[in-house]
Amino acid sequence: MLIRATDDFRFEWPDPADANLVWLWDQMHIPRPLPPLAAELTAQMMARVMGGRSLIVNGYPYRSFGPPAPAASPGPAGPPLLISVDPMKIWEEEQLPRLKEIIARIRHRDYGSMSAARLAGSLDELSAEAAEAMSLTFGRAMVFSVASNALLDFCEAELGAGAAVKATAMLQGFENESSASGAGLSRLAEMASGVPGLPEALASGSRERVAAVRGSEAFLRQFEAYLDAYGLRAPSWGQMHLPTWSEDPSVPMKLIARYASDPQRGPAAALRRAAQQREEVVREVEARLPPDKLPRFRELLAAAQRSVPVSEGRALWQLIVSGVMRIPLLALGRRLVEESGLASPEDVFFFDVSELQDLAAGHGVPAPRELAAQRRADLARWEKLIPPRFLGAQPPAGMTGMTGMMYRFFGLGVEQSGDARIVNGIAASKGVVRARARLILDLGESDRLGAGEVLVCSSTAPPWTPLFAIASAVVSDTGGVLSHTAIAAREYAIPAVVGTGVATRRIPDGATVTVDGGQGIVRIED
Numbered sequence: 001m002l003i004r005a006t007d008d009f010r011f012e013w014p015d016p017a018d019a020n021l022v023w024l025w026d027q028m029h030i031p032r033p034l035p036p037l038a039a040e041l042t043a044q045m046m047a048r049v050m051g052g053r054s055l056i057v058n059g060y061p062y063r064s065f066g067p068p069a070p071a072a073s074p075g076p077a078g079p080p081l082l083i084s085v086d087p088m089k090i091w092e093e094e095q096l097p098r099l100k101e102i103i104a105r106i107r108h109r110d111y112g113s114m115s116a117a118r119l120a121g122s123l124d125e126l127s128a129e130a131a132e133a134m135s136l137t138f139g140r141a142m143v144f145s146v147a148s149n150a151l152l153d154f155c156e157a158e159l160g161a162g163a164a165v166k167a168t169a170m171l172q173g174f175e176n177e178s179s180a181s182g183a184g185l186s187r188l189a190e191m192a193s194g195v196p197g198l199p200e201a202l203a204s205g206s207r208e209r210v211a212a213v214r215g216s217e218a219f220l221r222q223f224e225a226y227l228d229a230y231g232l233r234a235p236s237w238g239q240m241h242l243p244t245w246s247e248d249p250s251v252p253m254k255l256i257a258r259y260a261s262d263p264q265r266g267p268a269a270a271l272r273r274a275a276q277q278r279e280e281v282v283r284e285v286e287a288r289l290p291p292d293k294l295p296r297f298r299e300l301l302a303a304a305q306r307s308v309p310v311s312e313g314r315a316l317w318q319l320i321v322s323g324v325m326r327i328p329l330l331a332l333g334r335r336l337v338e339e340s341g342l343a344s345p346e347d348v349f350f351f352d353v354s355e356l357q358d359l360a361a362g363h364g365v366p367a368p369r370e371l372a373a374q375r376r377a378d379l380a381r382w383e384k385l386i387p388p389r390f391l392g393a394q395p396p397a398g399m400t401g402m403t404g405m406m407y408r409f410f411g412l413g414v415e416q417s418g419d420a421r422i423v424n425g426i427a428a429s430k431g432v433v434r435a436r437a438r439l440i441l442d443l444g445e446s447d448r449l450g451a452g453e454v455l456v457c458s459s460t461a462p463p464w465t466p467l468f469a470i471a472s473a474v475v476s477d478t479g480g481v482l483s484h485t486a487i488a489a490r491e492y493a494i495p496a497v498v499g500t501g502v503a504t505r506r507i508p509d510g511a512t513v514t515v516d517g518g519q520g521i522v523r524i525e526d
Contacts, residue, residue, distance in 0.1 A: 027478050028483060032383055116339050164408070174308060176313065196215075204253075234323040240323065265451055332360070408481050410478070421525075423475070423502060423507060423522040423524070452472045465488045473515040475496070475507065497516070
């Protein structure tokens, strides 16, 4: 349900009973507001995959929570359970082939031959297909988190509080889809460095300028192959209204140019450092454990290390699900430009499904150009708001300060000190860095991140990962030690403080900060 509220999120509940439920904004996955179509289709997908209900308030999706389930009776004490099968095997052999089949069907269907009415009428079918694809990323491969949490539990029990940072450091430096996307850009940077004038052309972000460089043909073939693999990703979860890299390759082109100018800040070098640090921590932990604990530790470590690539593989394909939906939606937009007077195909995202079906039928939506323009202005205003984390009833005890597996993923409940110069968060990747902070709220602003600056953001998604090679540290509003932001920071061997809740509001853009990723503290120096 789409609701327009005041800028402080006050509104009249369509169903008064809904005010008695707890509604949560998942800031980690959807930190920015969505236009009507993206919000509605994302809510439909998640309802089909996870159940529950959604409200879209000023473009921000909230999901409902009923009364908490009664606590389960405690079972017999024992060691953490290990998964009995390889999660990568489940993912690659059972889920990924079916997922790729659905994506290919959505991607290659002949939308150009369809009328606006047929395209609009197929939106429910498209939503169901996307939900089926998304559900495969939530399937049995979710057991990856069990193994990682078992390792963290073991290390904290044997090594004391704060051992989670050491435990997660032992999971870094392995190949996965997010690190592979960065490594692919590094290889392209090496190719570009060998062609005179090509890095400069890439820095312009212009495909035409790159194609005009003599000797760029081999590079362009590899670049197109890279976009075929990674270019369909939406910039973040739910952001199907924003162009993908396949449509607008200027962001990866500029990243390649930056890597070519400073190879030591490229992903390949960072990943080598991460692997070296991982082995150092493994040796340190094994030296501290008593001999009788080593077999259990090695068993847990092996299971967790096999599981991390599944997490990043799932994230890649979740974003591709959102990105590939742009193909039929823009096809509908182009038809409505021809038949119903929309100013741009992108305006399709500023109407809900029923309005688009009315537009395609030739009735029901007066002045669609003006309405789309007004909703664009609304979205721009909503992006500047600070939504409450919860709406409706007060959350039950334990929801704001999650424990165990959910806390390690979402990281809710960090308490801030009274010192305005200190930002507390969750220690996610060790190391101490003093540098200038750069506030980046949208991937399209990535040009603003200077080499060696601290990336301050609300959250990150896999397309953001190459920025971690440029940054010296990362600080985020959201996430725990097993969030994508934390995993990516460790893969690039840079300090990270996550789950602050306030970093993008408290840290001024351009301020000098000290980031202590081992303690989970950021100090604002000036």
